[in-house]
Every structure is written in C-alpha cells, then in structure tokens.
Amino acid sequence: MTAPSFVAQDPAYEARVRESFAQQRVMATLGVTIARVAPGEVVLALPYRHDLTQQHGYMHAGIVTTIADSACGYAAFTLMPADSNVLSVEFKVNLMAPARGERFEARARVLRAGRTITTCQADVVAFEGGEEKVVATLLGTMMCVPARP
Amino acid sequence: MTAPSFVAQDPAYEARVRESFAQQRVMATLGVTIARVAPGEVVLALPYRHDLTQQHGYMHAGIVTTIADSACGYAAFTLMPADSNVLSVEFKVNLMAPARGERFEARARVLRAGRTITTCQADVVAFEGGEEKVVATLLGTMMCVPARP
Amino acid sequence: MTAPSFVAQDPAYEARVRESFAQQRVMATLGVTIARVAPGEVVLALPYRHDLTQQHGYMHAGIVTTIADSACGYAAFTLMPADSNVLSVEFKVNLMAPARGERFEARARVLRAGRTITTCQADVVAFEGGEEKVVATLLGTMMCVPARP
Amino acid sequence: MTAPSFVAQDPAYEARVRESFAQQRVMATLGVTIARVAPGEVVLALPYRHDLTQQHGYMHAGIVTTIADSACGYAAFTLMPADSNVLSVEFKVNLMAPARGERFEARARVLRAGRTITTCQADVVAFEGGEEKVVATLLGTMMCVPARP
Numbered sequence: 099m100t101a102p103s104f105v106a107q108d109p110a111y112e113a114r115v116r117e118s119f120a121q122q123r124v125m126a127t128l129g130v131t132i133a134r135v136a137p138g139e140v141v142l143a144l145p146y147r148h149d150l151t152q153q154h155g156y157m158h159a160g161i162v163t164t165i166a167d168s169a170c171g172y173a174a175f176t177l178m179p180a181d182s183n184v185l186s187v188e189f190k191v192n193l194m195a196p197a198r199g200e201r202f203e204a205r206a207r208v209l210r211a212g213r214t215i216t217t218c219q220a221d222v223v224a225f226e227g228g229e230e231k232v233v234a235t236l237l238g239t240m241m242c243v244p245a246r247p
Numbered sequence: 248m249t250a251p252s253f254v255a256q257d258p259a260y261e262a263r264v265r266e267s268f269a270q271q272r273v274m275a276t277l278g279v280t281i282a283r284v285a286p287g288e289v290v291l292a293l294p295y296r297h298d299l300t301q302q303h304g305y306m307h308a309g310i311v312t313t314i315a316d317s318a319c320g321y322a323a324f325t326l327m328p329a330d331s332n333v334l335s336v337e338f339k340v341n342l343m344a345p346a347r348g349e350r351f352e353a354r355a356r357v358l359r360a361g362r363t364i365t366t367c368q369a370d371v372v373a374f375e376g377g378e379e380k381v382v383a384t385l386l387g388t389m390m391c392v393p394a395r396p
Numbered sequence: 397m398t399a400p401s402f403v404a405q406d407p408a409y410e411a412r413v414r415e416s417f418a419q420q421r422v423m424a425t426l427g428v429t430i431a432r433v434a435p436g437e438v439v440l441a442l443p444y445r446h447d448l449t450q451q452h453g454y455m456h457a458g459i460v461t462t463i464a465d466s467a468c469g470y471a472a473f474t475l476m477p478a479d480s481n482v483l484s485v486e487f488k489v490n491l492m493a494p495a496r497g498e499r500f501e502a503r504a505r506v507l508r509a510g511r512t513i514t515t516c517q518a519d520v521v522a523f524e525g526g527e528e529k530v531v532a533t534l535l536g537t538m539m540c541v542p543a544r545p
Numbered sequence: 546m547t548a549p550s551f552v553a554q555d556p557a558y559e560a561r562v563r564e565s566f567a568q569q570r571v572m573a574t575l576g577v578t579i580a581r582v583a584p585g586e587v588v589l590a591l592p593y594r595h596d597l598t599q600q601h602g603y604m605h606a607g608i609v610t611t612i613a614d615s616a617c618g619y620a621a622f623t624l625m626p627a628d629s630n631v632l633s634v635e636f637k638v639n640l641m642a643p644a645r646g647e648r649f650e651a652r653a654r655v656l657r658a659g660r661t662i663t664t665c666q667a668d669v670v671a672f673e674g675g676e677e678k679v680v681a682t683l684l685g686t687m688m689c690v691p692a693r694p
Contacts, residue, residue, distance in 0.1 A: 099272075119302075120288050121301075122301070122302050122307065123298050124309070124310060127299060134396075138250070148272060149272050149273065149275075150276060150278040151272045151273060152273065152317075153270040153271050153332075157313075159313075159316050159335045159338075160312045160314070160316050160317065163308075163309045163313070164309020164310065164312070165311070167307075167312075167366075168301075168356045187342060188339065188340060188341040190338070191337060191338060191339075192336070193334075193337060216380065233372060
C-alpha cells in the first residue's frame with residue numbers, strides 16, 4: 099500500500115508550523131532545524147554533537163526521541179485547523195541501531211488524521227560516511243486542542 | 248501487590264551506575280543529577296530550564312523522556328553483572344500532564360529482571376509550589392550486553 | 397506515591413460497565429467475567445483454556461492483551477459521563493513471563509482521567525498452584541466519545 | 546526509503562513457520578489462516594466473526610492484536626536459525642479506525658533483524674465491500690531463544 103496523501107485545510111500551515119517550531123526553545127538549544135514541511139509530513143535535522151551523547155558516544159535515545167516526537171507533532175499540526183494547538187499524548191520508540199553518524203533526520207508522516215486524534219510515525223535516519231541507516235522508529239498519538247484566545 | 252524487591256549481584260553496582268552516568272555527556276549538558284541508586288531503582292533529578300521547553304513553555308516531552316529512559320536504563324543496570332553494558336531496546340511514554348514545575352524527578356524501578364531483557368517503568372514527577380504531580384510514565388525494555396574488552 | 401483515588405460522576409457507573417461488557421461478545425466467547433468494578437478500577441478474570449494457547453501451551457499474548465485492554469477500557473469508562481462511549485486509542489504491552497496458570501486476572505486502574513483522554517494501566521496476573529505472578533503489563537490510552545443517540 | 550529485503554538463513558523457514566503456527570491452538574479457535582510467508586514477511590487472514598466483537602459490533606482490539614502479534618512473531622521467525630523459538634517481548638498497537646469489514650489481514654514485516662532482538666511492524670487491513678483500509682498498526686519486539694532439546 100502507498101502512503102496516504104493529505105491536503106492541508108489551513109493554507110498557511112507551513113508558516114504556522116515554523117512559528118510554533120521557533121517557540122520550541124529546546125530545538126535551538128539542541129541545534130535542530132526544519133528540513134521539510136508538507137501536508138502530513140515534517141523532516142527535522144540534527145547534526146551530531148558530542149555533548150548530547152550517551153555512555154558509548156552515540157546520540158542519547160532521549161535526544162533521538164526529541165526530534166522524532168517534534169517531527170510527528172508538526173506533521174500532525176500541518177493538517178490541523180488554523181486556530182489549534184498540538185499536544186503529544188503518547189509515543190513509543192524502538193531503537194534499532196546505535197545513533198551513530200554525522201547528522202540525523204527525523205522523517206515524520208501522518209498515518210491517520212482525525213478531528214481530535216492523529217496517529218503519526220517517524221523514522222530517525224543517521225548519515226555516516228555517505229550511507230544512511232534507520233536507527234529508530236517512533237509511533238505516536240498527537241492531539242488537536244483549540245488554541246486559547 | 249507490592250513492588251518486587253531486588254538484590255544486586257554486583258556489590259559495586261552503585262559505583263558502576265555512577266561511572267556510566269558520568270559518561271552520558273547529555274546528562275551534564277541538560278543538568279541532570281542522580282538523586283538515588285538502589286537495587287532495581289534509580290531516581291534522576293532535573294531543574295526546570297527555559298532553554299529546554301516546547302512551544303507552551305513546559306519542558307519538552309523529549310527531555311522528559313531523556314531522564315525517564317536513563318533512569319530506567321540505570322535501574323536495570325543495578326541488577327546486571329559487573330562486566331556488562333545496558334542498552335535501551337524500546338520504550339513507551341504516556342504524557343499525562345504538562346511538564347510544568349521548578350524541578351522534575353524520574354523515578355524508575357525494575358518490574359522484572361531477566362538475564363537478557365529487563366522491563367522497567369519510570370514515573371516523571373513535577374514539583375511546583377510545594378506540590379508534586381506525575382506528569383508522565385515510561386514503560387520500557389532494557390537489554391544486558393556483555394562489556395567489550 | 398499512592399494510587400490516585402477517584403469519584404465516579406455517574407452514580408450508575410457499575411451498571412453501565414456491566415451492560416457494555418455484556419455486549420462485548422468476544423468476552424463470552426473467551427469465557428471472561430467481571431471480578432471487580434470500582435471508580436477507576438476494573439478486574440476481569442479468565443480461566444486457562446487449551447484452545448487459546450500459543451505454540452508452547454501458554455495463553456497467547458493476544459488473549460492476555462484482550463483482557464488487559466478491556467479491563468482498561470472499563471476502568472476508564474467508570475469515570476466517564478452517563479451518555480458516553482469508550483474507545484481504545486492505543487496500548488502497549490510488555491510480556492514479562494509466560495502466561496502459564498490455571499486462571500488469569502487483568503487488574504486495571506486509571507492513572508489519569510481527562511475529559512477526552514484517559515491513561516490506564518493493567519497488570520495481568522497468573523494464578524498457578526496457589527501462587528500469583530504478574531505476567532504482563534499494559535499501558536494505554538482510552539478515549540471518551542459522546543454516545544450516538 | 547524502500548523496505549529492507551532479507552534472506553532466510555534456514556532454507557526450511559516456511560515449513561518451520563507453518564509447523565509452529567499449527568501449534569498455536571488459538572489460531573484454529575479464532576479461524577486465522579496463513580496467507581503469505583516470505584523472508585521477513587508474514588500475512589495472516591481472519592474472516593469477520595460476530596462472536597469476536599466488542600460492544601459496537603466491530604472486531605475486538607485484542608483480536609486485532611492477536612493476529613498482528615502472531616504475524617510479527619512469524620515474520621521474525623522466518624529469519625531465525627533452524628533450532629530456535631520466537632517470543633514476543635512487547636508490542637504497541639495504535640487503533641486507527643474501527644475494525645469493521647468482512648475480512649482482515651495482518652501484514653507483518655521485519656524492520657530490523659538482530660541476533661537476539663528483532664523489530665517488526667504489522668498493519669491490520671480491513672476489507673469491506675471491495676475497499677481495503679488500515680485499521681491498526683503494531684510495532685513490536687520479538688526475541689530469538691534457543692530451542693530446548
């Protein structure tokens with residue numbers, strides 16, 4: 099089966115995602131940037147940083163999760179109405195290989211968009227010496243809440 | 248049912264946990280410290296930091312996950328043999344309330360310790376104005392791998 | 397920390413749970429019964445059946461999940477308003493030991509009840525020769541939807 | 546990225562999967578059959594049965610999970626050595642739509658095969674009036690254990 103294709107109900111979805119992302123101060127702290135925004139899809143990028151590693155010198159699973167969760171939240175957010183906020187309800191991450199590489203991408207896509215609940219998945223890919231490898235996958239639930247005036 | 252009580256097979260378990268923790272460079276970067284180490288239990292502490300927040304000013308779910316995952320990994324590690332390493336296989340996090348507060352603790356405990364696979368759970372508690380509240384819970388699988396010589 | 401204690405907003409919560417349970421035809425098919433209903437808590441019971449086993453003669457993980465999921469759904473449902481339905485959004489199950497025994501209980505409790513989303517956990521306990529053992533734990537998200545007239 | 550392609554180390558992998566499946570007595574009880582076995586892939590099929598439904602007349606989430614979990618276990622098992630057993634360590638299921646239809650398939654694939662731990666995902670597809678729809682997805686961890694002599 100091919101991936102579902104989505105239409106954003108808010109034509110200004112990309113500006114809305116970028117504005118919210120700019121308010122996630124942890125993203126600037128970690129050095130995360132937006133690589134792609136499309137209806138139902140967001141890719142975030144993070145260069146390797148020695149000060150974000152676990153005990154074996156690889157990126158910590160929590161940092162891998164941080165970019166995968168935000169990518170999923172914003173993938174869901176592309177499909178939400180203009181006056182809404184997005185919250186993570188829950189996610190599950192399978193760590194399939196050490197997060198070793200020069201650069202990482204979290205590639206999130208919406209699996210199913212509902213009025214309140216959106217299911218998303220993100221693969222985290224490591225780039226190392228010209229090769230790319232999926233090191234983790236996140237399956238999660240995002241929730242649409244009305245923006246507070 | 249009461250929580251299981253565990254005996255560490257390695258009497259030097261606490262030093263081993265603290266040494267590994269000191270090598271997780273992300274912990275110093277985020278400001279995480281060890282609050283408790285006991286057989287099958289680890290508590291990590293993290294003060295609020297504005298530069299680790301999401302778009303509404305609360306601690307980012309990925310940061311909450313980082314301390315919960317590490318606390319679980321080290322709770323499992325307390326029960327492993329002296330010449331072993333611990334890896335996170337997977338975890339799932341339910342975010343039950345905004346991570347709002349002055350200080351956070353991830354309180355991890357082993358649910359079941361096996362030779363290869365250990366199941367752990369961590370509650371993340373937020374302290375705010377003298378009150379404490381569980382804001383997230385993580386249920387995960389940790390794996391024991393022989394230390395490489 | 398002690399478990400939260402809950403008050404049901406619908407005084408007829410128990411009758412409502414029992415009525416919905418009676419409509420889950422799979423419960424009669426598998427031989428599941430209700431052992432306890434209280435605000436924020438439900439216990440379901442299932443005797444061992446050879447025709448529900450996996451390849452090693454233990455109860456299949458999917459059957460263990462069936463009772464844990466329903467117990468969580470109904471634990472959440474005890475706290476919902478009279479004119480509502482409950483749906484499972486997602487769950488995660490850690491299988492900690494083979495589901496071996498004469499009888500099984502899924503003991504579910506609400507961790508946090510929200511207006512739309514309720515987080516629940518269920519332990520599945522096996523009874524074997526006078527001993528009881530937790531063989532699995534489920535952490536899941538339940539959703540309240542208005543009953544269709 | 547395209548799906549990984551796998552080679553089975555045991556040329557008799559299909560017979561081994563079918564033999565183990567035949568021993569899962571719950572499969573005959575529920576009416577599940579094998580629709581496809583290939584290296585790293587298994588598809589199981591289940592016709593709708595009124596006696597396996599939840600309170601709204603759809604297939605119960607636990608039954609959906611039963612076929613998704615077994616499909617993942619056997620997808621992992623195709624890649625394991627001849628003298629091994631497979632166990633489910635954990636899984637997470639997102640229920641994206643009611644399991645409504647005449648027939649259901651659980652389509653499992655290996656995401657990453659390790660010596661001990663294999664990560665798998667299964668989509669559960671409902672067939673209704675000539676249409677097919679993904680109603681659930683399972684992301685789980687399977688473990689290879691040496692067969693007992």
